[in-house]
Every structure is written in C-alpha cells, then in structure tokens.
Amino acid sequence: MEVEEFRTEVRQWLADNLVGDYAALKGLGGPGREHEAFEERLAWNQHLAKAGLTCLGWPEEHGGRGLTTAHRVAFYEEYAKADAPDKVNHLGEELLGPTLIAYGTPEQQQRFLPRILDVTELWSQGYSEPGAGSDLANVATSAELDGDAWIINGQKVWTSLAHWAQWCFVIARTEKGSKRHAGLSYLLVPLDQPGVEIRPIIQLTGDSEFNEVFFDDARTDADLVVGEPGDGWRVAMGTLTFERGVSTLGQQIRYRRELLGIVELAKKTGAADDPLIRERLTRSWAGLQTMRSYAMATMDLGDGDRTGSAMGGGQDSVSKLLWANWHRELGEIAMDVRGAAGLTLDDGEFDEWQRLYLFSRSDTIYGGSNEIQRNIIAERVLGLPREAKG
Numbered sequence: 188m189e190v191e192e193f194r195t196e197v198r199q200w201l202a203d204n205l206v207g208d209y210a211a212l213k214g215l216g217g218p219g220r221e222h223e224a225f226e227e228r229l230a231w232n233q234h235l236a237k238a239g240l241t242c243l244g245w246p247e248e249h250g251g252r253g254l255t256t257a258h259r260v261a262f263y264e265e266y267a268k269a270d271a272p273d274k275v276n277h278l279g280e281e282l283l284g285p286t287l288i289a290y291g292t293p294e295q296q297q298r299f300l301p302r303i304l305d306v307t308e309l310w311s312q313g314y315s316e317p318g319a320g321s322d323l324a325n326v327a328t329s330a331e332l333d334g335d336a337w338i339i340n341g342q343k344v345w346t347s348l349a350h351w352a353q354w355c356f357v358i359a360r361t362e363k364g365s366k367r368h369a370g371l372s373y374l375l376v377p378l379d380q381p382g383v384e385i386r387p388i389i390q391l392t393g394d395s396e397f398n399e400v401f402f403d404d405a406r407t408d409a410d411l412v413v414g415e416p417g418d419g420w421r422v423a424m425g426t427l428t429f430e431r432g433v434s435t436l437g438q439q440i441r442y443r444r445e446l447l448g449i450v451e452l453a454k455k456t457g458a459a460d461d462p463l464i465r466e467r468l469t470r471s472w473a474g475l476q477t478m479r480s481y482a483m484a485t486m487d488l489g490d491g492d493r494t495g496s497a498m499g500g501g502q503d504s505v506s507k508l509l510w511a512n513w514h515r516e517l518g519e520i521a522m523d524v525r526g527a528a529g530l531t532l533d534d535g536e537f538d539e540w541q542r543l544y545l546f547s548r549s550d551t552i553y554g555g556s557n558e559i560q561r562n563i564i565a566e567r568v569l570g571l572p573r574e575a576k577g
C-alpha cells in the first residue's frame with residue numbers, strides 16, 4: 188500500500204474510532220503524564236491492536252504489517268495530529284519485540300510476540316542500577332543457573348512503568364568474577380513473583396513513572412535468556428539501536444502542539460509583549476523546523492540510504508542533543524510565560540506547563556545524557572583521544 192493511501196486510512200480510522208469514551212482520552216499520557224487514565228489508554232491500545240495498528244514495522248511472519256519507515260512516520264504523524272492518547276507498551280513494541288525478532292529463539296518469539304502485538308503483556312527495561320547508569324557495563328545484578336531456572340539477585344533503578352508491567356528485560360552478570368561487558372546475559376523476567384519487589388519512586392509531582400526493582404532470589408526459566416549466556420552486552424546494545432527512530436517525528440508534532448499552546452498562553456497573559464519571550468518563542472519555532480529537517484534527512488525512509496557518509500556519522504547523538512535541549516528549553520519558556528502564576532498550584536494539582544517543565548529536566552539525562560552524546564561525537568566522529576578516566 189502506498190504511503191499516502193495508508194496515511195488516509197489511518198486518519199479515517201482515528202476519526203471513526205477516537206469517539207465516545209475514547210474521545211475523552213485525547214492528549215492524555217506521554218512522558219511526565221504516564222499516570223493519566225492508564226487503564227483506559229491500555230484498553231484504547233488493545234483496540235488499536237485489533238485494527239492491526241500496533242507493531243507496524245514488524246515482519247508479517249511475526250504478526251506485524253511489514254511496513255516501511257515512511258509508513259510508520261505517516262502513522263505517528265496522523266496519530267499525533269489526531270491528539271490520540273499515548274500508547275502504553277512502547278517498551279514492548281519498539282524495544283523488546285524487535286530484539287526478540289533479531290536475537291530470540293523461535294520458542295521465545297512464539298511465547299512473547301503475540302502478547303506484545305495484542306497488548307496483553309506489558310514490558311519494562313531493567314538496565315540501570317545505582318552504580319550503572321551512563322557506565323552501564325558496571326552492572327552488578329547477578330544471575331546463577333540452578334537446574335531449570337536462573338536465580339537473580341540485585342537491584343535496578345529508574346525502571347519506567349515496571350509497576351504496570353508483567354515482564355522486565357534484565358541485564359545481569361551470569362559469569363562470576365567477570366568484568367565490564369563480558370559475562371552479562373539478557374534475561375526475560377516475570378515481575379509478579381515473591382522474589383521481586385517493585386518500589387515506585389515518588390516524583391515532585393506526587394506521581395510515579397519509574398521504580399526501584401529489587402531481585403531477591405527471583406527466578407526465571409533457564410531458556411528465557413536472549414542470545415547466548417554471557418553474550419548479553421551485544422543483545423542489550425542491539426535493543427538500544429531500536430530505541431531511536433521513527434517515533435521522533437511523531438514526538439515532534441507533539442512538541443509543535445506544546446509550543447503553539449505556549450504561544451497562545453503568551454498572547455492571553457500578555458507575556459507575548461515581552462521582547463525576550465517573543466525572541467525565545469521565535470527561536471523555539473526555528474529550532475523545531477531544524478529538528479524536523481534533520482530527522483527527515485537522517486532517516487532512511489525506504490527510498491535509499493539517507494544516513495550516508497556525507498553526514499559524517501554521529502547522527503543519533505546529534506538528534507538526541509537537538510531534541511533534548513530544545514524540549515528542556517521549551518519547559519523553561521513555558522514557566523517564564525506563566526510568570527509568578529507558574530510557582531503556585533491550582534487545587535494542589537500541577538498543570539500541563541508545570542509538568543512539562545519538570546519532566547523536560549530529564550530529557551537531557553535518559554536515553555544517554557548530553558555529556559555521553561558529546562563523548563560519542565568527540566571520540567567516534569572527531570577521533571579525539573578517549574576521555575581520561577578519573
């Protein structure tokens with residue numbers, strides 16, 4: 188199916204289906220607002236699945252639609268334009284599913300992919316630990332094979348959505364005494380068991396989007412290791428390559444809506460008369476256009492390799508730096524437009540702009556912090572000497 192034909196189909200489907208109870212979900216969810224109508228968004232996500240509108244890029248033999256990047260971009264753009272609620276299983280659909288398709292056994296694929304497709308099992312990502320964030324190779328959580336099960340001990344942190352998920356993909360050290368990237372394995376671990384304790388981390392807003400996850404003799408089946416035992420680093424890095432990509436363009440339409448909302452607010456409150464605010468809003472608009480052009484130029488839309496060597500490499504890091512800094516600045520502009528009113532709560536509730544400000548502080552940290560992205564560019568693109576270790 189042609190991209191424009193598909194786009195029309197998606198637009199029509201959303202117009203026909205985002206009605207009734209579902210219409211009340213418009214604009215809900217997303218980073219910083221995951222607590223909003225979670226169960227209802229889950230039901231909406233399952234409704235999308237029934238219409239074949241999840242996992243669009245997965246190959247058809249695995250239940251997907253085998254659609255190109257250009258089709259998926261069209262989907263995300265229409266989805267964002269319709270103000271459809273944020274989906275709830277990004278980690279399953281965009282990270283674990285593609286990882287299982289690339290590295291999983293046929294048994295693992297048959298066991299897990301259908302339930303990601305129909306959104307009946309949700310996933311979380313167990314990478315970071317108190318001593319392993321940017322320096323992920325420092326993972327200390329251990330797993331030992333005991334008969335037909337792995338026995339897991341240790342702690343993960345910042346585990347997004349684990350309190351709603353049934354499963355977690357966990358990087359654990361399975362070779363005693365191993366160091367750094369060696370001796371790690373990629374395990375699929377059920378969360379609903381006595382050996383797992385999930386403690387939500389309460390944010391300043393009072394909501395919890397991520398958690399500490401403690402493993403105390405937690406168990407998972409011996410065959411639920413993805414790739415070979417000890418080869419988990421390779422699989423874990425494979426997952427990260429799926430993390431970026433097409434959803435960026437849909438995300439930018441959400442950003443556009445946020446920026447235009449702030450412009451309207453500035454007109455209403457009179458902040459638009461302030462020359463500095465006008466300047467920052469205008470720069471923000473220009474930044475949005477730059478991000479879009481960059482995303483289009485570096486994304487392979489199926490019509491040839493646009494990420495070619497002319498760009499000089501490091502595109503993912505540049506893209507991350509562009510959107511993370513842009514969005515963090517937008518949060519600051521929102522607060523300045525609100526002025527003193529932004530410092531108080533109405534009925535004890537944070538509003539959309541206060542939430543935007545607070546959550547966007549984390550944009551330059553997760554998915555690889557600004558400093559890490561710049562290190563990648565320095566070392567891998569510019570060939571600067573490796574940074575000195577302290």
Ligand SMILES: Cc1cc2nc3c(=O)[nH]c(=O)nc-3n(C[C@H](O)[C@H](O)[C@H](O)COP(=O)(O)OP(=O)(O)OC[C@H]3O[C@@H](n4cnc5c(N)ncnc54)[C@H](O)[C@@H]3O)c2cc1C
Pocket residue numbers: 311312313314315316317319320321322344345346347348397549552553554555556557558559562574
């Ligand atoms: C909203 C959010 C959701 C998240 N969700 C998940 C999740 O679902 N699963 C998961 O596993 N993790 C998740 N994380 C964790 C995220 O991956 C880590 O926060 C990130 O990798 C940074 O690690 P850290 O927090 O330990 O900070 P650190 O690595 O301790 O970094 C602290 C500071 O030091 C800087 N720094 C570190 N190393 C260097 C260096 N070599 N050179 C220069 N500067 C350096 C960093 O840039 C940062 O400013 C999430 C984080 C956030 C904020």
